[in-house]
Amino acid sequence: MAATLDLIHEEGLQSVTFSKIFKRANVGSGTIYNYFANKEEIVHAVYKESRMHMGECLVKGFTPEASLYERFKRLQLNRLQFGIDFPKEYLFIDSFSFSPYISPEIRNMDDAHNSREVVLSVIIEGQKNGIFKEMESHLCHQLIHGIITSILKGYYVQKYPLNEIQIQQILEASWKAILV
Amino acid sequence: MAATLDLIHEEGLQSVTFSKIFKRANVGSGTIYNYFANKEEIVHAVYKESRMHMGECLVKGFTPEASLYERFKRLQLNRLQFGIDFPKEYLFIDSFSFSPYISPEIRNMDDAHNSREVVLSVIIEGQKNGIFKEMESHLCHQLIHGIITSILKGYYVQKYPLNEIQIQQILEASWKAILV
Amino acid sequence: MAATLDLIHEEGLQSVTFSKIFKRANVGSGTIYNYFANKEEIVHAVYKESRMHMGECLVKGFTPEASLYERFKRLQLNRLQFGIDFPKEYLFIDSFSFSPYISPEIRNMDDAHNSREVVLSVIIEGQKNGIFKEMESHLCHQLIHGIITSILKGYYVQKYPLNEIQIQQILEASWKAILV
Amino acid sequence: MAATLDLIHEEGLQSVTFSKIFKRANVGSGTIYNYFANKEEIVHAVYKESRMHMGECLVKGFTPEASLYERFKRLQLNRLQFGIDFPKEYLFIDSFSFSPYISPEIRNMDDAHNSREVVLSVIIEGQKNGIFKEMESHLCHQLIHGIITSILKGYYVQKYPLNEIQIQQILEASWKAILV
DNA sequence: TATGAATGAGCTTTCATTCAT
DNA sequence: AATGAATGAAAGCTCATTCAT
Structure with missing residues (x-):
């Protein structure tokens, strides 16, 4: 979530992609789906x-x-x-x-x-x-x-x-x- | 441009796509590229x-x-x-x-x-x-x-x-x- | 045709487009169709x-x-x-x-x-x-x-x-x- | 890469498209981009x-x-x-x-x-x-x-x-x- | 006859999402 | 629980071709 917030601040929601979030947060791409059903959910969270x-x-x-x-x-x-x-x-x-x-x-x-x-x-x-x-x-x-x-x-x-x-x-x- | 503005207002830049713009503006997809090199340019305009x-x-x-x-x-x-x-x-x-x-x-x-x-x-x-x-x-x-x-x-x-x-x-x- | 040959030589057929031909030959895009039915024909010619x-x-x-x-x-x-x-x-x-x-x-x-x-x-x-x-x-x-x-x-x-x-x-x- | 070579041989680089490569190679369209950044790269490879x-x-x-x-x-x-x-x-x-x-x-x-x-x-x-x-x-x-x-x-x-x-x-x- | 704006099929490419490991 | 290669729908974009002028 911190990575998401950082990225939104730096580039705008517009250009925040999941792969950027994964990299920034140093987690595998699948991991996030254990906690958030989709992209909208993480932003809402x-x-x-x-x-x-x-x-x-x-x-x-x-x-x-x-x-x-x-x-x-x-x-x-x-x-x-x-x-x-x-x-x-x-x-x-x-x-x-x-x-x-x-x-x-x-x-x-x-x-x-x-x-x-x-x-x-x-x-x-x-x-x-x-x-x-x-x-x-x-x-x-x-x-x-x-x-x-x-x-x-x-x-x-x-x-x-x-x-x-x-x-x-x-x-x-x-x-x-x-x-x- | 009017179509673009409408769509941004309705759905947020986030989810404005070119195909939505084409449909809303009733123009062919290629037409827009005679006037704007890419999506960023039309938003800037x-x-x-x-x-x-x-x-x-x-x-x-x-x-x-x-x-x-x-x-x-x-x-x-x-x-x-x-x-x-x-x-x-x-x-x-x-x-x-x-x-x-x-x-x-x-x-x-x-x-x-x-x-x-x-x-x-x-x-x-x-x-x-x-x-x-x-x-x-x-x-x-x-x-x-x-x-x-x-x-x-x-x-x-x-x-x-x-x-x-x-x-x-x-x-x-x-x-x-x-x-x- | 000269423009076409030049462009093929410079960039390879692969990347020769009609619009490049038009520009190089200084003719309108429609003009070529009075002489060649399509792109293949001009290359054949x-x-x-x-x-x-x-x-x-x-x-x-x-x-x-x-x-x-x-x-x-x-x-x-x-x-x-x-x-x-x-x-x-x-x-x-x-x-x-x-x-x-x-x-x-x-x-x-x-x-x-x-x-x-x-x-x-x-x-x-x-x-x-x-x-x-x-x-x-x-x-x-x-x-x-x-x-x-x-x-x-x-x-x-x-x-x-x-x-x-x-x-x-x-x-x-x-x-x-x-x-x- | 084998599919790419086959297609180049059959139809010429000219008309080899990525979608043809995907179909021939039986892979999803996105897969290839995990290995090659673009079409030029696969041809070079x-x-x-x-x-x-x-x-x-x-x-x-x-x-x-x-x-x-x-x-x-x-x-x-x-x-x-x-x-x-x-x-x-x-x-x-x-x-x-x-x-x-x-x-x-x-x-x-x-x-x-x-x-x-x-x-x-x-x-x-x-x-x-x-x-x-x-x-x-x-x-x-x-x-x-x-x-x-x-x-x-x-x-x-x-x-x-x-x-x-x-x-x-x-x-x-x-x-x-x-x-x- | 010459034009070039408009077109849209089809291309390349992206990216959220899945799933076997 | 964590992973990341594979996926394909859908996005951005190109370009051969048309057609009213």
Whole structure:
């Protein structure tokens, strides 16, 4: 699975072949079929694993007792940090989340930590308290999520560095974007 | 090229084959080779054309004389509108802009209208006038661009509608995100 | 036809395509079909023309009145000279005379000058007069013909030059080969 | 490789396709690509193998102690016999030795038995001893080689039989052709 | 008569998948 | 359980041939 992810990152799913995976993973060609029925399955497995991994990371250090501002920033920072630490996972999830290659059921899977629900509940709480602007919560979610994704993509192609100062600017911007 | 774009949208580049293109476009298999040397070339051509088209749309109705706020909103609205009107083009450009399948030269091509420069100059003007926060201009560009992209992706999978009211909220949010 | 012969010589029939012929001959692709029904026909036409041309050259300056020795040498020299002057024709004839690509009827065609008969009659006369060894006349023909062909092939790949001195040696050798 | 040689003999390289090879050899189409990267490679491999085989046969029974006449005849007979026993190999080697399809390196390869050198050394020895005419040794080689080739080609198209008597005549003729 | 864009049969080649070892 | 040679369906691509202009 690691070999698969690496290859997708390097060459795009488009040109990842099984024989490349075999070679990279140093296994015989038949071996993989003891674990995955076909190529689609291994890609799906990589997708699921990446989603699980990201789910874990997104809620790391999240404490319901912290202030709304702190919780919001924690979630945004965690996402940004995940993207910085695991670019291959992040990009893979991003490109396949909206691709016809991934079936809707898998796309909409919930991770073990329910990170999506956690984010949504923070949004809804903020809106109830009159801190965040009233808007469709999914739209709001998508908005703050999109800011992180976009920033990361620019970072990946080295448009700019991401140091402490930039990170703080981004967290601020995403917070201000949805204030009333 | 239209057939190619349709198929990419429907099934993903991954599973677009030449024979599907031939059938969809109602041309003989050899015909395409009079115009494109191979499959990569036709995909590149579609990418270029889409980029040109988007470039045009992004600056539609943009008047340098308008206020900063109006110009900013015009650019954001144009991008959003392009994404709403031409989802296939928009998604295709988005996924290929960061894919190894597209060579860096083509990825970084400038469109005829220099829309990228127009956006950047608005950002820099806003920063000079103390309206926008001081941050790396490309990072700022990526940020407001990313908001639109992300919102569109949620819209495409029907997470929410995009009516006048949502559109105004998004434009507002992206404006506020980068204010000082 | 000249373009076809050139290309066969340069790249081998194997890789001569019609589009190469069109380009080399500076004619439109359809034009050729006004003159030749298909690719095989043009190759056959080239073969026939080359055979006609060679047939003419082989009997040039041949006078029935001359001595047997002089007539024999004339025929051998003519063949050698033709091979030196028209390497493309000579090689083409040689390779296709025994190829399944050329139908037996065309292979066995008689040229306008009946050069084959002329050679055979010289051989038979020599055998009758007790000058040439008694052997199947076609075998004898093939033998002296083969000496020339083989020498030419070595010359074409520049194994050695063919000056007056070598030429005389070869004519001598072929004469002596069949003496009683 | 045997299937390939058969097909080349039957229809000419010109019309040998991979699908014909697969069928004839009773292997799946993909199998061949585990051993040969492309069509050219398999033809080259057949050429090399045939050359090796012929090289072996040419020096069979050759003893340096025998008289010059006997050694000469042995070499000529071996070549003739090889051509009679393995017409497909012989014709294939002959046509490709001067074809642009075969790269010069492969064309000029030395077989394991250095048969070419053996023949040349016999020629040079004969010339030193004043038995053979003084002429460029490669030209002389080509000459006696060419007699055999040419005779074989006539035999292949059944112009004449090749029995003991004809064979002796040919060996005699080639010996006499190069005597002083 | 000359043209060359369009064609599609058929070629080469790839690659996911099988299965005997 | 691991292997990798063999497979063949299906892909990319070529090129002789047609036909409207």
